[in-house]
Amino acid sequence: MQLSETVKVYPTEYQKTLITQTMTEYIDTVNSLVSEAVSGHSIAKTTTADVSADLPSALLNQCIRDAKSIVKKHYKYCRKAVLKNRSLAKRGSAIRTKAPNLPILKKHCCYINNQNYKVKNNCIEFPVMIDGKSKRISVFVKLTDRQKALFSDAKFGTMRIVIKNHTLVAQIVYEVAEPELKLDGNVMGIDLGIKCPAVSYCSEGSVKFYGNGRKNKYMRRHYAYLRKKLQTSKKINAVKRINDKEQRIMRDIDHKISHDIVETAVAHNVKVIKLEHLQNIRSTTRKSRKNNHSLHTWSFYRLAQFIEYKAKLAGISVEYVDSAYTSQRCPICGSVHHADDRNYTCECGFHIHRDLLGAMNICNSTEFVGNRQTA
Template identity: 40%
Template sequence: MQCLTVKIRFFPEDPKILRQLGKEYVRVVNQLTEQADRLGAFPKMTTKHVESLLPSAVCNQAIRDAKSVFRKSKKLGSRPVLKKPVYFINNQNYSISENTIAFPIVVNGYTRKTTFRAMTTNRDWEWLKVAKMGLMRIVEKAGKWYAQIALEIPTNVSNGETIMGIDLGLKVPAVAVTSTGKTRFFGKGRQNKYIRRKYEHRRRNLGKLKKLSAICKLGNKEQRWMKDQNHKISRQIVNMAIQEGIATIRLERLENIRKTARTSRKNKRNLHRWTFYQLQQFISYKANLVGICVEEVNPAYTSQTCPACGEKNKAIDRRYECLCGFNTHRDRVGAINIMHQPVTDGHSLSA
C-alpha cells in the first residue's frame, strides 16, 4: 500500500461558517488537552461530556485528536496549544464525487451534511476511485478552501527483472542507467547553483537592511522552487522507468551523504543545502504508485569502482577512465554500480 494526500479545492457559499467551525474545533481540542493535563490523564468521554457547536461526528474526531495531542505532550514534557483553525472529518462522514464534496456542518444550530462544488483533477479522481480514504482535513489558504484527504492506494509490484540505478549529485542532479543499457541525465546543476547564488545574494542584501520578514519569505520561495525541481526530476525518472519496463529502481542509501559525498570547497555549501532526501522520497512514492519497487543500496565506492574490471580509480573532472579501457561520465559509473550494488548481507534495503 502507498500512502499519500490529495488536495481538492472546493467553493463554500458562506466561508464564515467554516471559519467559525474551524475555530471551534481547535478550541475543543485545546480545552480537552488542558483538562487532561490538569488531571494527569485523559478521561473517558463522549460527545455528551463536551459542550461544543460541532456536529457530533466531528466532535468525536476532536476528542480523538485531543487524546493524541495529550499523548504527545506527555512524551515532549510540554502541552502544545493549537492556534490555526482546522476542521477534521473521518471517512465515514464525508463523500466525494467528481465535481462535489459533502461533509457535515452546523447551520443555525442544526447539523446538515452540506454539498459543496469542488474541482478534482483527473489524476486525483483516478486515485480516489481505487483508494481507501482516510481522514479529511478542511483548511483555508490565502482565501481559498481545500479538503486534504489521506489515501491508501494499493500497488501491484511487477515481477520483471529489469533494474534501474540512480546516482544523485550536484552538477548532475540525477543520472539513471537501466540494466538494458539506457542512460539519461536529469536536471540542470548549473541552473540550480545559479538560483542558489541569486537567493543568497538577495538574503545578504536584505540582512544588511535588517528586513527579517523579507528574508523569511525569500527562503520559503527558494524552498518552493527546489521542491518543484525535485517533483519534475522525479516525474521524469519514473516516466522513463515506465517506458523501459523497469521492475526495480535502486537508489543510494543517503546516510551521512554530506560527509561522504565527493565535492569541491566551492560546492560544499550547495551540498549541505541540496534536498537529496526529498528527491529520493518523491522518486519512491511515485514509483510505488505505478507498481515499481524501490530499494536502497550501500553506496560505498560506487563512484570509484570500474564496472568492467572492479578496480578502483578516481575520476578526473567529469570523466572516469580505467586502465582496462573502460571510460565514461563519472556519474554514470555511480549509477551503474548502484544498479548492481548489494548491501553487506547480500540483500537490498527496501526504501
Template identity: 40%
Template sequence: MKTVQIKLKPTKTQAKELKRLSEEYIRQANVLVQQAIREEKFPRVTSKNIESGIPSALKNELIRYAKSKHKQFGKCTFKRPMLSYNNQSFSVDSTAIRFPIMADGKAKKTAIKAVIPEELFVLLSGSKLGTLRITKKGFHWMAQISVPTEEKEFVGEGILGVDLGILCPAVGVVAADGKTQFFGNGRQNKHLRRKYKELRRQLGKQKKVNAIRTINDKESRIMRDINHKLSRQIVTFAAENNCGTIHLENLSGIRRTSRLRGKNKANLHSWTFYELSSFITYKAHELGIKVVYIKPEYTSQTCPSCGERNKVKDRNYHCDCGYHAHRDRVGALNIAKTI
C-alpha cells in the same frame, strides 16, 4: 492506503477558528476517554450528547476517534490538537479544500485555500478519498488525506541504478545493457537556490519576516514540483526498459558525515535528495516496481570494469585499465550491479 499532505493557507479568521475547533475536538475526545476509564467501558453517546460549539460532522468523528484509541490503548490522553472528517464531509478542488467549520454560530462548509500540485490534484480527483485530518506543524496548517493505492505486479526483470547528485540531480543506468539517461538540470536548481537565498538576505535586512516565510514556501513548492517531474521521468524510464527493480542510494546521514566545506556544503544541506527519493519510491510502488536502497560508499570511485578504486577530481572518471566514463554514470552503474 497512503497519506498525502497538503499545505493549507487559511485567512487569519479561519486560522483562529481552526485553532479553536482543534483544541475543542481533542478536549472532548479526552472527556469521553476519561468517562470510559471510570465506567470501564466506552459510553454510548451520539453527537447530541456532546455539548460543544463544533459541527456535528466533527462530533461524530471525535466519538469514533476516541472509541478506537481507547479500544487500542485503554488509558490514554490526547495532547496534540487536530480535526478529523470522513470522506462525506469534505471536498477538494484545484486551489482549496472545503470542510465544515463554525461561522456566525452555524456550521458551514468553508473553502480553505490550499497548495495542491497539479499531479497530486490529478491523483485526488481520480481516487476514492478516505479521511481528512487537519493538524498544525510549526507555523503551517496541514491537511492529510488518505488515498487507496492499488497493488500492481510488474513483471520486469531488469535493474535500474540511480545515482543522485547536485550538479546532475539523477543519472539512471540499466544494469543489463548499460543504457544511460541523465535527469534534471542541477545548474538551474542551484540558480534557483541562489536567487531565493539573496531574496531572503535582502528581506532579512528589512526585517520582513512574513515575506521571508512566503519566499520559503514558494521555493519549496518550486523544488517539490521539480522533484515530482524528475521522479516520474525516472520511474517511466525504468518501466520502458523492463526494469522491475530500482536501486537507490541510502543517503541517510550524508549531511552529518560529509567533509565538504563552504559553498559545496551549503549546496548539500539545501539538496532535497530525501524528497526526491521518497517520490521515486511511491511512484515506483504504484507501478509495481520494487525499490532497494544500496550503500553508496565508493560507488563513484570503483571501476565497473576491473574493480579498482580511483579518486576522481572532476566529472570524468578514468581508470588505468582503460575504462573511462562520466563519474555519475559510473556511480549509477555500480549501484545497479550492487546486490
C-alpha cells in the same frame, strides 16, 4: 497505497464564515487538549462528553485523536532529549540538548474522517455547527476530469480543510490499488547528487541524465540572497513567503525528475529500481564553501520518496543498496580511488563520468539494505 488530491473550495460568504469558525474552534480545542495533557492531566480516556467545544461530535472525536497523537510525539522527542543529555553527561561534555517546546498549532484547519463527508456532483458535504446544532453544508468545488475519475469509485481517507495562499482548499486522501510488481525485466540504478540531480543506468546499457544541477544551485543561492536582504530589513513575513516559494519550486522539480525516471523505467521494461541508502549523505559528502548550502538544503530523501511511490504505481519495486564507494570503485578491476571532478579514470584504462559510474555500481550492487529509505 494512499494518495491525496487538493481541491479548491468555493463557499458562499455565509459558508466561509461557518468554515472559518469551525477551523478556529478545531485548532483551539486541539491546543487546549494538548496543554491539558502536558500539564499532567491524562487525556487517554477523554471522550466527546468530557470536552466542551462548539463542534460537531465527529470533528470533536478527530480533535481528541489529533491531540493524543501530538502529545505522543512530544513525549517521544522529550525522551530523546533526556537520553541524549545522559549520553553527553557520560562523555563529560558540558553541552546539553534543550527539551522541545510545547507544540502549538497555529495554522487554521480541520480534519474530517471519511465517514463524515461526501464528494459528489462538484460539491463536498461535511458537518458544521449552525445555531448550536450539527448540520451538513454542501460547498461547491471544481473537480478536473481526472479527479472525477479518481473519486468515482475511490475509497476515501481523512479530508483536511485548510487555507493555502489565501484560498480555501480541501486535501482529500484516497486509496488506490497497487499493481502487481513485475517479476521479469531489467534493473535500473539511480545515482542522486547536487551537480547532477539524478543519473540512471539500466542493466541493458541505456543511460539518462535528469535535471539541471547548476540551475538548481543558482536558485538556492538567489533565494538565500533574497532572504538575507529581507532579514536585514526585518521583513519577517516576506522572508516566509520567499522561503515557501523556494520550497514549492524545488518540490515541483523533484516531482518532474521522479516522473521522468519512472517513465524511463517503464519504457525500458524495468522491474527493479535501485537507489542509494543516503541516511548519512550530509556527514560523508566532501564539504566546500560553494557546496555547503546546496548540500544542507537539498532534499535527497524527498526525491527518493517520490521515485518510490511513483514506481509502485507503475508496478516497479524499489530497493536501497549500500552507498559506500559507488562513485569510487572501478566496475572492471574493482580498485577504489577518487575521481578528478566529474571524470573518473582507472589505472586499468577504464574511464567514465563520475555520476554515471555511481549509477552503474548501484545497478550492479548486491549490498541490499532494504525496501524503504529511512528519514
